[in-house]
Amino acid sequence: MYTPDDLKLAKKLLEHSIELKEGENVMLQLIGLNGIGLIRALAEETRNRNAHPFIKLEDPETNRILLENGDDAFWQNQAITDQLPLMKQMNAFIGIRGAENIYENSNVSSEANKAYSDKFLNPVHFEERVNNTKWAVLRYPSAAFAMNAKMPTERFRTFYYDACLFDYNRLHEAMKPLEERLRKTGIIRLEGVGTDIEFSVEGQNWIPCYGKRNIPDGELFSSPILDSVNGQITYAPSVYQGKPFEYVKLIVKNGVVIDFDSSNNQALEEILNTDEGARRFGEFSFGLNPIIREPMYDILFDEKIYGSNHLTLGKDYEIAPNGNSSSIHWDLVCIGANVYFDGKLVREGRNFIADDLLGLNIDKLTAP
Incomplete structure (x- = not known):
């Protein structure tokens, strides 16, 4: 279901990072299914605290398709119809970046990136989430991540949890x-x-x-x-x-x-x-x-x-x-x-x- 390290990290995120309180709403976002064990641990621990998890699972390749084909009107509609109203109801946010290919969006044009930033990223995340919620973001370990770090996979996992669970x-x-x-x-x-x-x-x-x-x-x-x-x-x-x-x-x-x-x-x-x-x-x-x-x-x-x-x-x-x-x-x-x-x-x-x-x-x- 999830590893002991994921449970330790989930508790640190909820207790130290966002200081989740009973009755609060928290969005748990995972981009890439690699971190599903951590999402499970977070969901369980959130309910153990009588708080309310809202789960958003996203596929990096699907996100790339949307980025490549999105424009100002598309991203503005995405923001005002879905993400912004929901984010306004959140007390807290935890974003887990579990995508394994860091170059997934390398062919997205500068115009498309600007449309996404102006009409979605800035209003939803920089203006609403950053300023009005208790939030934390993190990556999740994988073999691809270890390769970028030029480490063996298991050594990288040890390094990852040492860095994340530091005092x-x-x-x-x-x-x-x-x-x-x-x-x-x-x-x-x-x-x-x-x-x-x-x-x-x-x-x-x-x-x-x-x-x-x-x-x-x-x-x-x-x-x-x-x-x-x-x-x-x-x-x-x-x-x-x-x-x-x-x-x-x-x-x-x-x-x-x-x-x-x-x-x-x-x-x-x-x-x-x-x-x-x-x-x-x-x-x-x-x-x-x-x-x-x-x-x-x-x-x-x-x-x-x-x-x-x-x-x-x-x-x-x-x-x-x-x-x-x-x-x-x-x-x-x-x-x-x-x-x-x-x-x-x-x-x-x-x-x-x-x-x-x-x-x-x-x-x-x-x-x-």
């Missing part, structure tokens, strides 16, 4: 000195191979993430002052809208991407041309999960990589806004850059060197 309360305590420093910081600079970029975060809000919205988790994010970003930044491998990128390099002036290079420049240019906000940045974050150490072509893991940062193209979050509006939100990850706060080095490579931040290093977070 996030411990991580939250370790984050607090970094959050305190960031709230007093004006200028952040990243400097590394192919990267030398700086921007202002003065007065911005900072949000610690410790298992309440993503599983696995472990980041501390805000957004840069919109027109303050200047320099160049080189990112690790990424997949966005089903399109793979072995690297992405951006040249930025006064907050706008003015030049770029990548392993797939045609696809990158299409993404950057989505709208005006697609060439600007809506988020900056520190990756802090000590279990996740290498990129695996999955942003829910990669954005949490220990010793990383992501400077995100596109839409900001209302909880930490900078005024950028876009149909895209692409969390591109830079790993191992030196980090300076107002000219002072606080992280060298992937290790913090400031005395009050040493608790965020691997040896401290994973110590017995």
Whole structure:
């Protein structure tokens, strides 16, 4: 029916992530049947808490057909007829991404992706679900997922549950000195191979993430002052809208991407041309999960990589806004850059060197 690990994860999601209460409505969405055991565990545990599960099972290949053939009118009708009214009745949401082919949507056109984002994804998820429910999203392990991570399948399953079931309360305590420093910081600079970029975060809000919205988790994010970003930044491998990128390099002036290079420049240019906000940045974050150490072509893991940062193209979050509006939100990850706060080095490579931040290093977070 389901594994003991699935039951542990289901309990963590319901108790820690969304703090489900008796009588509440929760949407349990699974894309790809690979995670059906976790859905079963979640459904059973939800009813054990006298709460109400609403199950949505989706097939990735069918979703691709809809994406390829959808337009503004189609997605607007999908939103207002089905998903948006239901989401408005939810107290909580858990989304499980169990699809095995990360390139399933690689042939979907930029116009079709934009229609989906503008008329469905933004109103249903970014505006309603993100702002008005207790929510969490996660991937589910598979042989294909293990292959992307370059691990044997069973070793990957162990890694997956170690990362997802990490002691996030411990991580939250370790984050607090970094959050305190960031709230007093004006200028952040990243400097590394192919990267030398700086921007202002003065007065911005900072949000610690410790298992309440993503599983696995472990980041501390805000957004840069919109027109303050200047320099160049080189990112690790990424997949966005089903399109793979072995690297992405951006040249930025006064907050706008003015030049770029990548392993797939045609696809990158299409993404950057989505709208005006697609060439600007809506988020900056520190990756802090000590279990996740290498990129695996999955942003829910990669954005949490220990010793990383992501400077995100596109839409900001209302909880930490900078005024950028876009149909895209692409969390591109830079790993191992030196980090300076107002000219002072606080992280060298992937290790913090400031005395009050040493608790965020691997040896401290994973110590017995």
